[in-house]
Amino acid sequence: MALTAQVHFLDGTLSLIHIPLSLYPTLLQPILRLLFPQSRGSPPDLNLDSLTLDSSQHGFLNISVTPLECSIVCHSSWAKTIFEPAIKQLPRDTAKTVIISKDDYVVFSVISVGMDAGSRVADLTSPLALANIPLFFITTYYSDFILVPVKDRQAVEKTLLSRGFVFSEDSDDSFPFTSPYSTNHGRRASQGSSLNELPTTARQQPPPPSAIPELQERTFDNLKKRNVVPYVEQGLLLVQCSGRQDNNMIGGYSERPSTFHTNGHGSRNRHSAHKPCWADTVDTKLYTGLVSALVSQPRFFSITLAQDDPPSLLLDRELVGIFGDSLVGATTEGGVSLVPIFLDLSSLPIEATGIVSGVAGTLVKELKEQYGAVAEEEEDGGGGGRGRGSAQEEELELSFLSTVRAGAVILGEEVSIRAMEALSRVLVREGK
Numbered sequence: 392m393a394l395t396a397q398v399h400f401l402d403g404t405l406s407l408i409h410i411p412l413s414l415y416p417t418l419l420q421p422i423l424r425l426l427f428p429q430s431r432g433s434p435p436d437l438n439l440d441s442l443t444l445d446s447s448q449h450g451f452l453n454i455s456v457t458p459l460e461c462s463i464v465c466h467s468s469w470a471k472t473i474f475e476p477a478i479k480q481l482p483r484d485t486a487k488t489v490i491i492s493k494d495d496y497v498v499f500s501v502i503s504v505g506m507d508a509g510s511r512v513a514d515l516t517s518p519l520a521l522a523n524i525p526l527f528f529i530t531t532y533y534s535d536f537i538l539v540p541v542k543d544r545q546a547v548e549k550t551l552l553s554r555g556f557v558f559s560e561d562s563d564d565s566f567p568f569t570s571p572y573s574t575n576h577g578r579r580a581s582q583g584s585s586l587n588e589l590p591t592t593a594r595q596q597p598p599p600p601s602a603i604p605e606l607q608e609r610t611f612d613n614l615k616k617r618n619v620v621p622y623v624e625q626g627l628l629l630v631q632c633s634g635r636q637d638n639n640m641i642g643g644y645s646e647r648p649s650t651f652h653t654n655g656h657g658s659r660n661r662h663s664a665h666k667p668c669w670a671d672t673v674d675t676k677l678y679t680g681l682v683s684a685l686v687s688q689p690r691f692f693s694i695t696l697a698q699d700d701p702p703s704l705l706l707d708r709e710l711v712g713i714f715g716d717s718l719v720g721a722t723t724e725g726g727v728s729l730v731p732i733f734l735d736l737s738s739l740p741i742e743a744t745g746i747v748s749g750v751a752g753t754l755v756k757e758l759k760e761q762y763g764a765v766a767e768e769e770e771d772g773g774g775g776g777r778g779r780g781s782a783q784e785e786e787l788e789l790s791f792l793s794t795v796r797a798g799a800v801i802l803g804e805e806v807s808i809r810a811m812e813a814l815s816r817v818l819v820r821e822g823k
Contacts, residue, residue: 398515401698403450404495404541406470407527409795410461411488414481415688418461418489421477425452425465426681451498451536453529455693455794456685458624459735462794464527464538467495490795494540494741496527500697501535515551516747520606522550523599525744530790530801531695531703532633532720538793603748610749611818617738621800621814627690628728628804630711631790632721634677634702677702680714691731693792705729705792705801730807731792731799732814746798750814751791757813758806 410418453464463474470491478486501515515537519526524546527538539547600606684692684706693705704718708728711721734750736743789810792799802810 398499398501400497400499400544401450403497404467405451405464405498405538406467406495407492407538407795408463408465408470408474409490410463412456412458412460412688414485414489415456415461417481418474418477419686421473422454422461422463423682423685424473425454425463425469426678450698452696453536453693454685455792456689457691457693457731457733457792457794457797457799458627459733459737459797460794462796464496464498464529492741492795494542496538497541497544498536498538500700501537517603517606517752518550518553519547520745520748521599521601521603522546523742523744524550525742526747527793528747528791529695529793531697531700531705532631533700533703534697536695536697600745603752606745607749607753610745611753613739613743614734614749615818617736619734619736619738619818621732621734621811621818623730623732623807623811624690627731628708629691629705629731629801630708630721630727631703631705631729631801632711632718633704634674634717635719636701674717676715676717680710680717683713684710728804729790729801730804731801732807732811734798734800735796736798737796747791750798750800751789753817754800754810754814755789757817758809761809761813 410422415422450466451464452466453462455462474489474491478489478491481489516526516528519537519539524539524543529536529538600609681694681702687710689707689710691705691707692710695703697703701719704721711718714721734746736746788803790801792801800810800814
């Protein structure tokens with residue numbers, strides 16, 4: 392059965408920034424600046440129009456703090472004008488540990504209603520991985536985002552077309568596609584990659600694998616050689632949620648007209664034109680929560696701002712309370728808790744590909760085989776096994792967060808135990 396989804400390339404070019412956790416407090420000020428409107432004193436080469444949809448929204452921004460690193464995806468102009476000056480103030484040896492990508496990236500969103508998210512992501516990323524196209528993947532509350540090098544954008548489109556995807560362009564440069572693939576790899580998966588500390592050169596890679604099984608075998612061989620071992624942070628539980636649809640957190644620069652103006656004595660003059668500023672329209676609860684979370688140097692916190700989407704958060708469950716009622720989908724008690732399984736990919740070069748198909752695809756396959764065996768045993772024993780499409784299978788939904796030098800497979804709390812066992816077992820088996 393063919394799968395249908397909608398893909399939309401977002402405006403702007405992006406840079407990836409790796410900040411070691413030891414330097415997070417030192418570089419917190421430029422990190423926070425990403426969340427605030429830039430003043431009139433901003434550098435003249437900071438092109439705000441290219442950063443925003445209507446001079447009010449980031450085209451795309453992700454700030455992630457994990458047990459492995461602080462990872463930032465932001466417009467290239469922000470990297471140049473905000474982070475590079477801050478990095479230059481560090482001691483030379485220390486500055487070398489902060490990495491800004493040599494390549495620029497573009498990002499496209501994938502939105503599909505009523506489909507298994509893992510199947511959709513695997514259908515999209517497997518052809519790209521088979522074509523040796525490196526990518527980063529970020530799952531959010533509403534959308535999936537894939538980042539690829541600017542130089543590979545045409546190759547991405549060509550690859551999808553060659554694999555049977557049908558593009559239909561419309562006025563806003565988005566295009567629905569139909570995929571000939573029907574394999575089911577779970578909910579949402581990703582391919583992670585990491586940056587080289589050296590300037591990026593032309594990729595010298597082996598010939599691309601001919602099929603997904605070969606791709607998976609290469610992936611785990613590579614991970615084993617690099618001593619990549621999955622691990623879980625004890626006691627860390629996550630919640631995926633969103634800001635409210637009507638909040639103005641990233642729409643605070645809008646030119647909303649007003650006829651009121653404070654005259655300097657506390658009263659408002661109805662005849663004076665007041666141009667609203669960011670502070671007049673911002674969602675103060677959400678914004679205060681974001682700043683509070685980042686200032687605390689959280690164990691895990693990820694915020695994604697994207698044009699046309701409300702803010703999306705993936706955060707330590709312990710942080711939910713500081714946001715008050717500004718979040719959708721988050722509760723301090725009850726609800727679904729998620730567990731991240733971390734993969735330290737710092738030893739892999741930027742051209743590493745296939746993590747999505749290798750890790751996520753194999754992992755979900757292993758888990759489904761386990762649950763299928765359990766269901767058969769229950770049926771044989773008269774226990775009324777749940778079978779496919781059951782609540783038990785729904786627990787296999789997964790998402791993925793690519794950061795600059797790591798990746799996190801994110802699953803439900805219960806299934807994460809089986810996932811750790813399965814992933815470790817496959818790594819050992821494939822590494823032999």
